[in-house]
Every structure is written in C-alpha cells, then in structure tokens.
Amino acid sequence: MPVTALCLNDITKGQTVRIERISCPDVETQALRLGISAGDVVQCLAKVPSGPVVIRHGGMELAIGKPLGVHIFVSRV
Amino acid sequence: MSQAIPDPHVCTPGSACHSVQASDLADIREVVVLAGNPNVGKSVVFNALTGLYTNVSNFPGTTVDIPSGKMPENRLLKDTPGVYGISRFSEEESVAENAILAADKVVNVVSAVTLERDLFLTQQILDYQKPTIVILNQMDEARGQGVHIDVGQLEKRLGVPVVPAVAVTGEGLDRITPLLAQSHSGNPMPDVPPPEALKQLEDDPATRLQIYGHRRAHVNALVSEVVSRDAQQSGKRSWSSRAGALFLNPLVGVLSGLVAMMVLYQVVGVWIAGDLVGLTEGKIMLEWVVPTIQHWVGLVLPQSSPLYTVLAGEFGVLTMSIQYIFGVLFPLILGFYVYISLLEDCGYLPRIAVLCDGMLSKIGLNGRAVIPIILGFGCVTMATVSTRVLTTQRERTIAATILAITIPCSAQIAVIVSLMALAGGFGAWLIFLGLLTTILILLGTLLNKLLPGKSTGLLLDLPPMRLPLVKNVLKKTWVRTVVFLKEAAPLFVLGSLLVSVAQVTGFLTWAEHVLAPVTVKWLHLPAESARIFIMGMVRRDFGAAGLYFLAETMSAIQILTALITIALFVPCIASFTVIWKERGVGEASILLAGSWLLAFAVGGVTVRLLELFV
Numbered sequence: 300m301p302v303t304a305l306c307l308n309d310i311t312k313g314q315t316v317r318i319e320r321i322s323c324p325d326v327e328t329q330a331l332r333l334g335i336s337a338g339d340v341v342q343c344l345a346k347v348p349s350g351p352v353v354i355r356h357g358g359m360e361l362a363i364g365k366p367l368g369v370h371i372f373v374s375r376v
Numbered sequence: 377m378s379q380a381i382p383d384p385h386v387c388t389p390g391s392a393c394h395s396v397q398a399s400d401l402a403d404i405r406e407v408v409v410l411a412g413n414p415n416v417g418k419s420v421v422f423n424a425l426t427g428l429y430t431n432v433s434n435f436p437g438t439t440v441d442i443p444s445g446k447m448p449e450n451r452l453l454k455d456t457p458g459v460y461g462i463s464r465f466s467e468e469e470s471v472a473e474n475a476i477l478a479a480d481k482v483v484n485v486v487s488a489v490t491l492e493r494d495l496f497l498t499q500q501i502l503d504y505q506k507p508t509i510v511i512l513n514q515m516d517e518a519r520g521q522g523v524h525i526d527v528g529q530l531e532k533r534l535g536v537p538v539v540p541a542v543a544v545t546g547e548g549l550d551r552i553t554p555l556l557a558q559s560h561s562g563n564p565m566p567d568v569p570p571p572e573a574l575k576q577l578e579d580d581p582a583t584r585l586q587i588y589g590h591r592r593a594h595v596n597a598l599v600s601e602v603v604s605r606d607a608q609q610s611g612k613r614s615w616s617s618r619a620g621a622l623f624l625n626p627l628v629g630v631l632s633g634l635v636a637m638m639v640l641y642q643v644v645g646v647w648i649a650g651d652l653v654g655l656t657e658g659k660i661m662l663e664w665v666v667p668t669i670q671h672w673v674g675l676v677l678p679q680s681s682p683l684y685t686v687l688a689g690e691f692g693v694l695t696m697s698i699q700y701i702f703g704v705l706f707p708l709i710l711g712f713y714v715y716i717s718l719l720e721d722c723g724y725l726p727r728i729a730v731l732c733d734g735m736l737s738k739i740g741l742n743g744r745a746v747i748p749i750i751l752g753f754g755c756v757t758m759a760t761v762s763t764r765v766l767t768t769q770r771e772r773t774i775a776a777t778i779l780a781i782t783i784p785c786s787a788q789i790a791v792i793v794s795l796m797a798l799a800g801g802f803g804a805w806l807i808f809l810g811l812l813t814t815i816l817i818l819l820g821t822l823l824n825k826l827l828p829g830k831s832t833g834l835l836l837d838l839p840p841m842r843l844p845l846v847k848n849v850l851k852k853t854w855v856r857t858v859v860f861l862k863e864a865a866p867l868f869v870l871g872s873l874l875v876s877v878a879q880v881t882g883f884l885t886w887a888e889h890v891l892a893p894v895t896v897k898w899l900h901l902p903a904e905s906a907r908i909f910i911m912g913m914v915r916r917d918f919g920a921a922g923l924y925f926l927a928e929t930m931s932a933i934q935i936l937t938a939l940i941t942i943a944l945f946v947p948c949i950a951s952f953t954v955i956w957k958e959r960g961v962g963e964a965s966i967l968l969a970g971s972w973l974l975a976f977a978v979g980g981v982t983v984r985l986l987e988l989f990v
Binding site: 324327328329331332333334336344345347348349350351353357358359360361362363364365366367368 | 487489496589620621734838
C-alpha cells in the first residue's frame with residue numbers, strides 16, 4: 300500500500316520530495332527513460348496554478364503536465 | 377544497407393556541400409546514424425560532419441525529416457529527431473527507431489550535463505549491438521556546473537569509444553571519422569537477449585517496463601561510478617537559473633507575453649509586413665519585376681489572349697505568385713522565424729509553453745501548441761506545417777482546425793486593425809476578439825470530446841535561459857524559411873494558376889454573382905462584398921484589402937460583420953493545400969466546408985444581433 304497519497308501535482312515550489320511510485324505504466328516508462336524512478340529525490344522549481352510542475356533532477360529541468368503528475372506519487376523529505 | 381531515397385537537403389549558400397541525389401547513393405558503402413536525446417547538440421555535430429545545416433533547435437520535435445549528408449569515405453550520415461529511447465511512442469520516435477535499427481553504425485551524442493538521462497538511450501543502442509561511438513558533448517557547460525566525468529572509466533564500462541567534445545566550437549569532432557573506421561559494438565547489459573528477441577520484449581508493454589527498469593538501474597550504477605558533482609553553493613544561483621524561475625511565474629508570463637506580442641506586432645506586423653513589404657512588393661515587385669515579366673510574356677503572347685492572362689495577368693502564374701512569394705511571404709516568414717528562433721534559443725518559449733499548458737489541455741492540446749499558434753498570426757500555412765511538433769495526430773488535427781478557422785494571419789491583421797476604428801473602436805474590438813476566442817474554445821472543446829484517443833500530457837525538458845547565439849538564430853531561421861518556401865511556393869503557384877484560369881473562364885465573375893445574394897440578404901453587406909470573400913480564398917490580404925476600399929460605403933455594423941466573417945472564413949488556397957498534404961483530403965474538405973458554414977452562420981447571426989442591440 301502507498302505510504303502517502305501525495306502526488307506530484309500537490310507539491311509546491313521549493314519542496315524536495317522522494318518519488319514513491321508511479322501508478323501508470325506509460326508514465327512510468329517515460330519517467331524511467333528520463334532517469335526518474337522510485338527512490339529518486341527531486342526538487343520542485345515551480346508549480347503553475349492548474350498547470351505543470353517543474354522539477355530538477357540529474358541536470359535536467361523537467362516540466363511535467365497535470366495529466367502525468369497525477370500518477371506520480373511522492374513523499375516529503 | 378536498407379533505406380528509401382532520402383529527401384534532397386537544404387544547403388546554405390557558399391557551403392561546399394550538395395544535396396544527396398539518387399545517383400550518389402550508388403557509392404555509399406555504409407550508413408551512419410546520428411542519435412541522441414533532444415537538445416544535446418546532434419544537429420551541430422551533423423553540420424560539422426557534413427557541411428549541411430539541419431534544424432538547430434531547442435524545441436523538441438522540430439527536426440522534420442531525416443536529413444542525410446555525405447561523409448568522407450563514402451559514408452551516408454543521417455540525422456534523426458531527438459528521442460529519449462528506441463521506441464514508437466510518437467511519430468518522431470518511430471522515425472528515429474527505424475533509422476537507428478537499420479544503421480550500419482551509430483554516432484550517439486550525449487550531453488555531459490544530463491548523463492544520467494542520456495545514457496539510457498546509449499545503453500539501449502548497445503543492447504541492440506550496434507557499432508557505436510559516443511560523443512560526450514557540452515563538456516564546457518558541464519565544467520561550468522561543476523560536473524566531473526571519468527571518461528576512461530566510462531569507455532571501459534560502455535565498451536565503445538567516448539569522445540569528449542564541445543560541438544559548437546568543433547572541439548573533439550575531428551576524432552569521429554577515424555574512429556568510425558574501427559567502430560564496433562559495445563557492452564550490452566548482463567543477461568540481455570539478442571536484438572530480435574529484445575525487440576519483441578520491448579514492443580510488449582507487459583515486459584517492456586521490466587527491461588526499462590533494469591536498464592535504468594544499470595545506467596544509474598554506471599553514472600554513480602563515473603560522474604561526480606561539486607557541492608552546490610546555495611545562494612549563489614546564476615542569473616540564468618533565476619531568470620528561468622522568473623519566467624515560470626504566471627504574472628511575469630502574462631506581462632512578458634503582452635510585451636512580446638507588442639514587439640511582434642511592431643517589428644513584424646508594422647515594419648516588416650507594412651514598410652518592408654511595401655518596398656519589396658510595392659516597389660520592387662509591382663513597379664519593376666512584374667511589369668518586366670509582363671513585358672516579356674507580352675512579346676510572345678497577345679495581351680488580350682487567355683494564355684497571357686493566365687501567365688502574366690492580375691493573378692498570373694508568373695506574376696502574382698512571384699510577387700507574392702518573394703515580395704510578401706519571404707520577408708514576412710523570415711521575420712517571424714527570426715522572432716520565434718530568438719524566443720526559443722533564449723529559453724523563453726519553452727517556459728511560455730509550460731505556463732499555457734493548463735489552458736491548452738482544456739482544448740485537447742498541450743504546451744507545445746504555443747509554437748503553431750504564435751506562427752499562425754504570421755502565416756497560417758507556415759503554422760500548419762509546424763503542427764508537426766505535436767506528438768499525436770489527434771493534437772495536430774485540433775491545432776490545424778483552430779488555425780484554419782479562428783487564427784487570422786498577418787495579411788488580415790493589418791487590415792483588421794486599421795478598419796476597427798471605423799467599425800466602432802474599442803467596443804468593436806471586444807466583440808471581435810470575444811467572438812473569435814469563444815469559437816476557438818468551443819471548437820477545441822468539441823474536437824477534444826469527439827476525436828478518438830487521448831492527447832498527450834506535457835513532458836518537456838527546459839533548456840537553460842541563455843543569450844541566443846546570433847549565428848545559430850540566423851542559421852536556423854534561414855533553414856526554416858527556405859524549407860518552408862520550398863514546400864509552400866509550389867502551392868501558391870498552383871493557387872494563382874487556379875484563380876487566373878477561373879478569371880479567364882468567367883468562373884470568378886459567376887461565383888461573385890452567385891454569392892452576392894447571400895452577402896446581401898444574409899449578411900446585410902453590399903453586393904460588391906462577394907468579391908472580397910472569393911478573393912479571400914486566394915490571398916487573405918486581397919480579401920481584406922478589398923474590404924478596405926469598400927469600407928467607405930459601409931456602416932460600422934457592416935464593417936464589423938465583414939471583419940468577423942472574413943476572419944472565420946476558409947483558409948487561403950495555400951493553407952488548404954498544406955492541410956490536404958499534412959492532414960489528408962478528408963480533413964481538409966471538412967475544414968473547407970465547415971469554415972464556410974461557420975463563417976457565414978456567425979456573420980449572419982452577429983449582424984442581426986448588432987442591428988438589434990447597437
């Protein structure tokens with residue numbers, strides 16, 4: 300069972316979170332290719348109201364749209 | 377060696393290259409494919425190795441075809457769209473997959489800044505046992521960020537040569553050709569099946585995830601061995617990262633967007649579309665080139681003959697198309713592409729895409745659609761071509777529809793702006809913009825509900841904010857402009873052929889007579905306005921300009937009605953032909969018929985409402 304129901308769309312600018320799991324296989328596939336997997340710690344650079352989350356990880360600044368972020372479960376660190 | 381004949385490619389003037397022709401292919405003994413993630417500098421490497429320019433772009437999805445060029449020792453080098461892996465999740469990925477798997481050898485460009493991400497593709501290429509050379513690019517940016525890479529160890533673990541490089545200066549690139557001679561495959565992951573079996577497993581979603589998971593863990597372990605980063609100095613953020621964060625702020629986005637639109641309007645709309653085109657079309661074309669052509673044609677054909685009219689008349693194939701392509705389109709498209717390239721390269725455009733993503737997703741698009749939409753205000757034909765940046769057919773259909781129906785191109789905008797004062801000033805603007813926006817939203821929402829499938833959520837790698845390199849902007853702009861004109865010019869020529877034949881056969885006049893009762897009875901416009909709509913199908917500015925001259929005899933309500941109807945009216949012939957080419961004849965026909973009906977329906981209802989309440 301997931302430890303928490305916090306998803307990527309719920310986080311705010313400046314927060315650092317750990318990826319717990321990704322519930323949609325398509326999203327997980329794309330995330331794996333980009334280097335984002337369960338256990339990774341990412342930093343939130345920006346959150347657009349009703350819009351994407353921008354995270355920093357592995358030298359990338361990645362914008363993740365709401366439809367994708369809803370599948371990415373995280374926990375605060 | 378197995379590939380179709382590549383498209384002839386664009387060369388810049390003065391370069392010592394030539395497009396690859398079918399006859400050249402007989403000499404080719406080896407096909408080398410350039411592969412890598414978006415934004416790693418593949419196109420710069422392609423240029424350095426072949427002398428040919430491809431689309432040097434920040435925005436993923438803008439390499440349209442597979443450009444090919446010749447390398448020393450009879451090798452063919454193919455550039456591919458930037459992809460994150462070998463797969464078929466989008467059109468681009470399918471194109472890249474086919475090229476990579478069919479290649480004799482692969483030159484894989486990775487960025488030293490994002491090694492963890494980029495090596496996934498690298499490892500996958502090695503798992504498919506392709507002879508590979510890895511170019512470790514952007515070493516300068518990595519150094520700047522305090523990233524250190526043990527290249528020797530990386531080579532050992534991958535089993536293939538790794539060439540540190542700074543492609544924009546050329547550093548490291550001279551090692552590629554010699555290394556290609558002895559290139560070999562590298563180290564696949566332990567326990568990975570041979571390529572054919574691997575492909576089957578990776579094509580099956582059930583097993584794919586597992587393999588990807590293993591590969592990701594394998595790459596992560598590798599990276600932790602060879603990469604070390606200096607400790608981050610907090611509080612010492614560069615201007616670039618602060619600017620990057622700033623433009624992700626919605627308020628800043630809106631304000632800067634308004635500023636950007638005003639600059640766009642002034643520079644491209646007024647100076648280029650107005651003053652410069654006044655020179656290139658008004659003086660050079662209309663006072664010199666066109667009369668010269670007419671003179672020469674007149675030496676061979678009598679001026680009153682139908683053939684003369686078709687070739688050199690008002691809508692002549694030799695006169696109007698040349699006048700339009702070089703006098704109007706060329707400076708306009710050039711100006712627009714310079715602007716978009718500047719906005720892209722400095723990192724602004726991707727961030728605007730992020731800010732707009734929320735709104736765009738409501739009409740079945742995502743942030744990437746900002747590019748075609750902005751370009752639409754320049755030329756809808758050009759914008760329709762650029763819908764290729766969108767991932768799925770569904771999104772391309774929605775974007776193309778919105779462009780064709782609700783986005784007025786610069787040809788119309790100039791006249792619309794100047795006539796709004798007569799149409800009722802600020803109030804008229806509100807009605808006009810309100811109506812267009814509402815229809816855009818309704819159309820998008822409707823298509824989103826009706827079209828099968830789902831649109832893709834945004835997943836966008838944001839490049840750092842940086843001062844654009846003038847050289848890159850100019851190169852990009854030139855390539856895009858030439859490629860677009862090459863695609864669109866034949867369509868405009870076709871358009872002028874159709875119209876001048878229509879004129880000569882009397883079809884044009886007949887069409888105006890047939891349409892006149894509709895414009896009078898339904899739109900409450902003068903009978904002469906029928907001509908505006910017919911002309912608007914040929915060139916949007918012809919239609920709008922016709923309105924300009926008629927406006928003196930029309931009331932404010934009539935002018936506003938005409939403006940609204942024209943804005944919604946069918947795409948011009950060139951646009952229509954591009955839509956046909958890109959989206960198929962079915963979609964194009966529906967769009968044509970639909971926009972006719974919609975434009976006149978809205979026009980008729982609007983004029984009655986205006987007469988009732990204004």
